Structure formats: structure tokens, C-alpha cells
Amino acid sequence: MTWDASLLWQFDILVLLMMVICAVTALALEGLLSSAIVTGVYSFLICLMWTHMMAVDVAFTEAAVGAAISTVILLGTAQYISRWIKKDRPKExxxxxxxxxxxxxxxxxxxxxxxxxxxxxxxxxxxxxxxxSGYIEQAYHETATPNVVTAVLADYRGYDTMFEAVVVFAAALVVMVLLRHTSHKHRKVLHLRPKREGRDTVLRGAAQSIIPVMQIFALYVLFHGHYSPGGGFQGGVIFGASFILLALCYNLKFSMNRFREHAVLWCCAGGVLLYAGIGAACLGLGWNFLGYAALADLLGVSGKMARSHGILAVEVGVGITVMAVMVSLYYDLASGGDLEDGL
Amino acid sequence: MDDLFYFIISKYNYWAAIILLFIGLYGMIVRNNLMKKIIGMVIFQTAILLFFVSIGVKRGATVPILKFSPDKQPLLDAAAYANPLPHVLILTAIVVGVAVLGVALALLQKIQRVHGTIEEDEILEDMRK
Structure with missing residues (x-):
């Protein structure tokens, strides 16, 4: 019946209470734009919870995905629908x-x-x-990767991660198929999109100085995932967010001239192919699918270093796919599928 | 009194997850607006994620990245690190979650174009016509 004071229950209860309030507010508000923003606040609060529960990799992902990308695609969709919910309740x-x-x-x-x-x-x-506990005790000896989360993600549970990448790839395709071909009768909703006028000098200047740093940071997060929180998912999302920021501060065309939709689609498929290709290469060398130790002779390193390099390679694959999928989701959802103008 | 206090602080995370779960479920079932239903789905999902990560917390443990002694030997004591397995599962679930959100929003835009509304009862009325 002793309680270790290192877990701050007061902090937890405060954050959880605020999360419940945000959840109720997001569902109760009448304006859909404010609802989307409150959902973003909710994501940031749960991010604090993840950090406090020592799930730093999860917190990192939540901050990039839940708080940033989710909010942006919610707001992008809100352009094409009625901004307010209907007040009078239905009868039945x-x-x-x-x-x-x-x-x-x-x-x-x-x-x-x-x-x-x-x-x-x-x-x-x-x-x-x-x-x-087996993972914690053996991961370093078997894969030479101090970040146990990365080792389990890309090595021990490699199949899981590969099919997660396939799922996000499929989601990007589904969004494209749903929105791209709209009959003429149904296109009028696209005119609801507010016209963007003037030049946002401050925004553009800020974007110019932030975006290169963001992209370098994304690469650092991806390649340093073995030793610190991060990895393919987080790095990919941050890299994708840099193109989304560009589109938000300039316009969709500006971003699409730098990262064309064709290239986005090639990246979507290429990342998954890289992942599966490395698995198949291991299979071809006489090991199991995704048994990276097979690459040891090819790379001229020991078995556990080969697994470490294998993890890095599949993380790069995951990063490319996730980056392209996030950009693709934004392009399609924010423009309503016609790729003319975005948020 | 101490027992009650200990009981509360050893369970409150689960309670919060359950409360959020049912707030999300309420949003999905009762709200009339499809956008609100999608936000309910997001809340429902994060409640499950919260429950999963709560399972992996250990008192006095740190982040699951191995610490090294000055002579470059890793400290391999399982009790010193939080359980990494829920973190892995939840990390990928968050990214899949945003993909699901994207598909849901695409369907929402499509419904808006075809039916001209995203209110549940109006869509049903439009479909009966």
C-alpha cells in the first residue's frame, strides 16, 4: 500500500479532466470549425498524457498526426459542408x-x-x-538498437508494420477514387471554397524559414530513430507536414509544383515496395521474410548489425509511404478532389 | 481513508478511458450531424489507445530507450523501462487512425455532394424520395 510519488497523479487527473471537457465540448459545439479546433486541443492534451506515461514515441506520433494532420484535414473538409449543425432535433x-x-x-x-x-x-x-521484459532484455543483443520501440516495430513485429503501411497506402487510394471523379451536377459544392486574396507576407516569410528546418528535422527523426524517440512514421509525417505548411501559407498549386501528384503516388507505392522488397530479398537469401540477418554477408557486417541496418531500411520505406500519404490526403481532401485550390 | 485514496489513484486512468469511450460512442450514435459522428469516432479511438498505453505503465520506470553505463554497457533491467509493446501497437494505430479519418472525411464530402446535406435525418429523407 505504498505509492511512489514519481507518478504525478494530480497532473494526470487534471489533464484527463481537461480531455473529458474537450471531448464533450467538441461534440456539443454548434460550429463545425470550432469543433475541429477543439479536437486538435484534445489531441495535444492526450499527447501530454502519452509523455507522462513514458510513451515518448507515441506522443511524438500523436503530436504530428493527431494534432496537426487530423486538424488540417478536418478544417479542409469543413470548407465544403455547412459550417453549422442544424439545431432543431429530429422527431424520432x-x-x-x-x-x-x-x-x-x-x-x-x-x-x-x-x-x-x-x-x-x-x-x-x-x-x-x-x-x-523479453523484448527489453534481448532487443539490444539481437538488433543493436537501443530504442526498444523501434526494434519491436520494425523487426519483431515487422509484418504488422508492413501491413500498416499497406493500409495507409490503400486509404490514400480510396480517398482519391472517392473524390476525383465527380459528375458535373455535383461539382457546384466546390464553389463554396473561399477565394484567397492578397499576399500573406508574414506567413510566407515564416514558412520560408521554417520549412527547410522542418525537413532536416524530419530526416534526423527518421535516421536517428534507433537511438532516440522517432522513426519512419514520425519522420514521414513531419516531412509530409512541411509540404502541407507550404500549401497553407502559399496555395495548393505552389506546393503541387514542388511535389507533383504523380511523384506523390510513386512515393506512396515506392515506400511499401521498398519495405516488401527488403523482406523478399531476405527470403531470396534463404531466410524468413523480413529476417534481416540474411543481409549480413551482403553488407559485410555481423548478424545483429545487419538487423539494425534492415530496421533502418524498412523505416525509410515506411517514412516515404507515410509522407506521401499525408500529402495525398491533404491534396485531395482540402481541394475537394479537383486539385485547384486548397485550404 | 488511505485505502480509498489508493483505490482511486490506482484506477483513475481506466475510468477516464471508459468515460471517454462512452462520450465517443454517444457522439457516434446520438449526434445527428455526420461530422460530429466522425469526431465521436476519433474520441472513441483515442479512449482505446489510452487504455492500451495505461497497461504498459510501470511505477519508477523510464522511457523504453536503453540507458548505457559509462563503459558502454546497456542497462538491461526490464523493471527500469516502460513496457514497449503497447507503445508499438498504439504508434501504428494512430497513423492508421488518421488514414481512417481521411477516408471518413472523403465519404463525408461525397455524401454532401450527392445529398446536399450531412444531417442524418435529411439524408434519410432524401434517400426515401
């Missing part, structure tokens, strides 16, 4: 009220069930004593 709410009652009962049952869960932050909990 019976089935929905029944759902609320069932939901409340489920919530009470789940809250009751937490008594059986292991205490929060208990080092002896089942989740922390079986597989994960």
Missing part, C-alpha cells in the same frame, strides 16, 4: 434513447470491472512481466 429519438440507456449500463459494468484489472503502473502486472 426513441431508438437513440434506448441506446443511451444500454450505453450507460455498459459503462457502469465496465467501471465495475476495473476492480479486477491490475493496479495502474503496477510493475508486476501480467502485461509487464511476460513478453515485454
Amino acid at each position: 429519438q426513441g431508438i437513440k434513447q434506448l441506446t443511451i440507456i444500454i450505453g450507460v449500463i455498459c459503462a457502469v459494468m465496465m467501471l465495475n470491472a476495473t476492480r479486477d484489472l491490475p493496479d495502474w503502473a503496477d510493475p508486476a502486472s501480467p502485461a509487464s512481466t511476460h513478453l515485454s
Whole structure:
């Protein structure tokens, strides 16, 4: 019955309370633009929670993806729909009220069930004593990668990560297919897009000085993922965000002249191909798919260094795909599919 | 009194996750506007992620990046680092989450073009016509 003061429960409770308030506010607000912004605030708050729970890689991803990209695509979509929700409630709410009652009962049952869960932050909990301690103890000897998260992500659970990359690739294609071909009758919604006038000198100047730094930082995050928080997902998202920032501060055409849609699509597919190609190369050399130790002779290094290099190579693949998918999502969603002008 | 205090601070994270889960579910089911439903989905998803990462927390542990002693030997004590496995699962889930959000928003734009509205009851009315 002792409690270690190193976990600041006061801080947690404050942040969790603010998250609940943000969640309720985001659902209750009548303006959809403000709803989108509050969702961004919610993402930043959960980012604080991740950091405090020592999940730095997760916090990094959440800050780049949840708080930045999600908010931008929500705002981009809000251009093409009514900005306000309809106030008068629909008449038939019976089935929905029944759902609320069932939901409340489920919530009470789940809250009751937490008594059986292991205490929060208990080092002896089942989740922390079986597989994960093996990862921590062996990852460095087997893969020469001090960041255990990176080692597990790209080596031990390489299949998982590869198919995650395939999923985001498929999502980018689906968005494109859904929005690109719109019949003439349905194009009129695109005129809702506000016209951009004048030159935002301050914004453009700021973008000019921030974007190169962002891109170098993204590459650092990608290539330093073995030794510090970061890796392919985070680096890719930051690199993609630099093109989105360019489009936000200038306009969509300006960004598309530098990173054409054709190139974006090649990058989308190329990253996944690089990942799968490295897996297939290992297979060709007589090892398992994604068994990077097969590359040892080819690279002239020891087996565990080969795994370290293999991790780096697939992280680059993930980074390229994620970067291109984020840019592609922005191009399509913010322009409503016609790629004429964006947010 | 101490027991109650200990009980609360050893469970509050799970409670917060469950409360957020049902706030998200409420948004998805009860709100009439499709954009609100999508925001409900985002909240629902982060609640699950919060629960997962909560499982990996260890008292007195640090970030799962190995520390080295001055003679370049890694400190390999499992109790000294947070559980890396939930972090890996959640990291990829966040990126897939934004991909799902993108597809949902594309469908939303398509619905707006075809039906001229994103209010659930108006879409149903339009479809009955």
C-alpha cells in the first residue's frame, strides 16, 4: 500500500479532466470549425498524457498526426459542408434513447470491472512481466538498437508494420477514387471554397524559414530513430507536414509544383515496395521474410548489425509511404478532389 | 481513508478511458450531424489507445530507450523501462487512425455532394424520395 510519488497523479487527473471537457465540448459545439479546433486541443492534451506515461514515441506520433494532420484535414473538409449543425432535433429519438440507456449500463459494468484489472503502473502486472521484459532484455543483443520501440516495430513485429503501411497506402487510394471523379451536377459544392486574396507576407516569410528546418528535422527523426524517440512514421509525417505548411501559407498549386501528384503516388507505392522488397530479398537469401540477418554477408557486417541496418531500411520505406500519404490526403481532401485550390 | 485514496489513484486512468469511450460512442450514435459522428469516432479511438498505453505503465520506470553505463554497457533491467509493446501497437494505430479519418472525411464530402446535406435525418429523407 505504498505509492511512489514519481507518478504525478494530480497532473494526470487534471489533464484527463481537461480531455473529458474537450471531448464533450467538441461534440456539443454548434460550429463545425470550432469543433475541429477543439479536437486538435484534445489531441495535444492526450499527447501530454502519452509523455507522462513514458510513451515518448507515441506522443511524438500523436503530436504530428493527431494534432496537426487530423486538424488540417478536418478544417479542409469543413470548407465544403455547412459550417453549422442544424439545431432543431429530429422527431424520432426513441431508438437513440434506448441506446443511451444500454450505453450507460455498459459503462457502469465496465467501471465495475476495473476492480479486477491490475493496479495502474503496477510493475508486476501480467502485461509487464511476460513478453515485454523479453523484448527489453534481448532487443539490444539481437538488433543493436537501443530504442526498444523501434526494434519491436520494425523487426519483431515487422509484418504488422508492413501491413500498416499497406493500409495507409490503400486509404490514400480510396480517398482519391472517392473524390476525383465527380459528375458535373455535383461539382457546384466546390464553389463554396473561399477565394484567397492578397499576399500573406508574414506567413510566407515564416514558412520560408521554417520549412527547410522542418525537413532536416524530419530526416534526423527518421535516421536517428534507433537511438532516440522517432522513426519512419514520425519522420514521414513531419516531412509530409512541411509540404502541407507550404500549401497553407502559399496555395495548393505552389506546393503541387514542388511535389507533383504523380511523384506523390510513386512515393506512396515506392515506400511499401521498398519495405516488401527488403523482406523478399531476405527470403531470396534463404531466410524468413523480413529476417534481416540474411543481409549480413551482403553488407559485410555481423548478424545483429545487419538487423539494425534492415530496421533502418524498412523505416525509410515506411517514412516515404507515410509522407506521401499525408500529402495525398491533404491534396485531395482540402481541394475537394479537383486539385485547384486548397485550404 | 488511505485505502480509498489508493483505490482511486490506482484506477483513475481506466475510468477516464471508459468515460471517454462512452462520450465517443454517444457522439457516434446520438449526434445527428455526420461530422460530429466522425469526431465521436476519433474520441472513441483515442479512449482505446489510452487504455492500451495505461497497461504498459510501470511505477519508477523510464522511457523504453536503453540507458548505457559509462563503459558502454546497456542497462538491461526490464523493471527500469516502460513496457514497449503497447507503445508499438498504439504508434501504428494512430497513423492508421488518421488514414481512417481521411477516408471518413472523403465519404463525408461525397455524401454532401450527392445529398446536399450531412444531417442524418435529411439524408434519410432524401434517400426515401
